[in-house]
Structures are given as structure tokens and as C-alpha cells.
Amino acid sequence: MDAISTRQELTDTERRDRLRLIRSDNVGPRTFRSLLNHFGTARAALDRLPELARRGGAARVGRICTIDEAEAELDACLRQGVQLLAPEENGYPPRLASCEDAPPLLGVRGARETLMQPMIAIVGSRNASAAGLKFAGQLAHELGRAGFVIISGLARGIDQAAHRASLSSGTVAVLAGGHDRIYPPEHIDLLGAIVERNGAAISEMPLGHEPRARDFPRRNRLISGASLGVVVVEAAHRSGSLITARMAGEQGREVFAVPGSPLDPRAAGTNDLIKQGATLVTEAADIIQAVGPIMERPPSASLRESDEELFAPAPESHDRDQIIALLGPTPVSIDDLIRISGLSPAVLRVVLLELELAGRLERHGGGMVSLA
Structure with a gap:
């Protein structure tokens, strides 16, 4: 099993401070993790946000979430039965916790113990065929009988x-939106049944957040990140399910695809995945056999990269100028920036933090960054 037996629990104050940090301007999951790596606690990071943003060239310091705002959100979550969990806490999916862009606080409703079990993702077309719907249900049922939790969107x-x-x-x-903004609305009853019958719902979005188009790829990385592997049953070209499959590959997860007729456009994406090396699936046993060895290697989640990252000194202005000169609109890897600049990883990461908090840096998958 994937469950991690030794888990910590945040204090109420640390949970509130982490919520303030992730709800502040220009702080995403990767930035949050870097800030915690550098400063040790969310409170220390909050104290340094204005200085970092100014050093990054911000004309105006971004909004910092207040104590009152954070406490109001925590109270609203309590009323909705939603727990905000950190990666090191019980109930946070262990494999998702190991991802570099794991949500710093994950809104969880339902059975926390279910989220600690090994998961298989099943995704596919919204406009599915009768055969696709039947096979997806059959796979989910058989995988459930074999001890796997099914995760989907x-x-x-x-x-x-x-x-x-x-x-x-x-x-x-x-969920792509907040726990109180279910999409599609006709699945509110389905979600109620999931939560009531030993299942769970998760979201990184605050209550009241209406899902937008750009939120669904963000949701998809949680589906793939929490799972051992992703099964794509039906997907046309340019399908959102193919985004999930791509993210699974980037996260080191197994990618499975169910073959379909070359005459059915709903199978074009899955057939292409098989051509690209995805494992062909015709029965649940194909998946169970492939993930068996992976389950023997439990994930290890750590919020800190190394001790040298803590309390790194402020970079010299010429170091900052050198990094900005190397950056542009085309994404470049952080490893390449370290190699070309000759600067230490600690100094480089502080410069990137400054630029991001100033709204001047964009982070991409695979450790790539570019100027915004």
C-alpha cells in the first residue's frame, strides 16, 4: 500500500500561515515550495515577500492574504466539511505529495483513508461511445475489486x-473549481454519493471559485499526480485526456491506452498514445501487472530540497542582471541557467523567486522558466 505511516499534523497557526502564503499574489505551488525551502516556515516567508518582490523589480508589491481572510476561509471550509491538508499530513495522497507542483494545501472532503490507498486514474471522452462507457465501468469495477481506488475528474x-x-x-x-462550485452541475448527486460511500473529493481551489477553461489542465495534473498510472479509454485528437496522459508521463506515471477502431475519431488519441509507447490495455490484468513493481517503491515527499537552500543570501545586483539577460520568452531549464551563469543553485533560485514574486517570471513543466 502507498499509505505513509509516519505523518505530521500542522498546528492551526502554521495552517493559517500556509493558507495566507498560497493565497497571496504571484505565489503558486512551485513558488510556495521554494519559499518554504528558503525560509523554513510560511510565517518567515510572508515577512519576506515585499522585500523579494521589490528586489525582483516590482513597481508595486502584490497583495498579501491577511490573517482575517485566511481565518474566514478556514471557517467556511469547516462549515462545508472541507479539510485543508498539507503534503505531510495524513489524507494527502502520497504520490501527489511527491510532485514538485503539489498543492501546498489540498481541500479534502470525504474519507481521508481512501486517499492514502493506491490509485489508478481512468479518463476519457465526454462524448463517449456506449462501448467506451461499458469498458470504462468494467475496468473500474475490476480494479476496485483488486484493491485500487479509482480517481477521475x-x-x-x-x-x-x-x-x-x-x-x-x-x-x-x-474538482476544477471550489468544493461548492461543482461542474458539471448535474453531477452534484454523483459527488454526494462518492463522499457518502467511502470516497472523497479533492480540490486546490478556494470555496466559491467557478471553474474556468484554464483550471481543467491544472486539475488534470492532480489526477495523474495522485495515481500510479493513467488509463485513457477514449480520446480524440486535442482531447483534455491527452493532456492528462502527457502530464502523467512528465510525472513519471504509467500511461495506459485502450485501442479503438481507426474509423472512430474518439479513438484517434488513444491509438496515437499506443504508437508513442503507452501500454495497450484490453483488461484490468494489464494494468495490475504493470503497476505491481511500482507499488513496491513508495513515494517520498519532502518540502525541502537541501539545507543550503535555507536562508540563502540576497543576490548581488550583477548576478540578478546576469540571470535576467539569460532569460527570455522561450522557456529554458533551471539546470542550463546554473551551468551557463556559473552561479550557485541557491543564488539562482533566489533570483527566480524575486522575479516570480514581481510578476516577471513564468514557470513551466519539467523545471523550465521564462520571462512573463
């Missing part, structure tokens, strides 16, 4: 079929 089509078939064995719905 609560969407119409394949997602819905996978959730319904695994209600009794355990299923997790990943």
Missing part, C-alpha cells in the same frame, strides 16, 4: 462511468 462520459462503477470499492473526484 467527475466529467461527463468516461469519468462518470468510472466513478459510478467504483462507488462501492472507493473512488476520488478531482
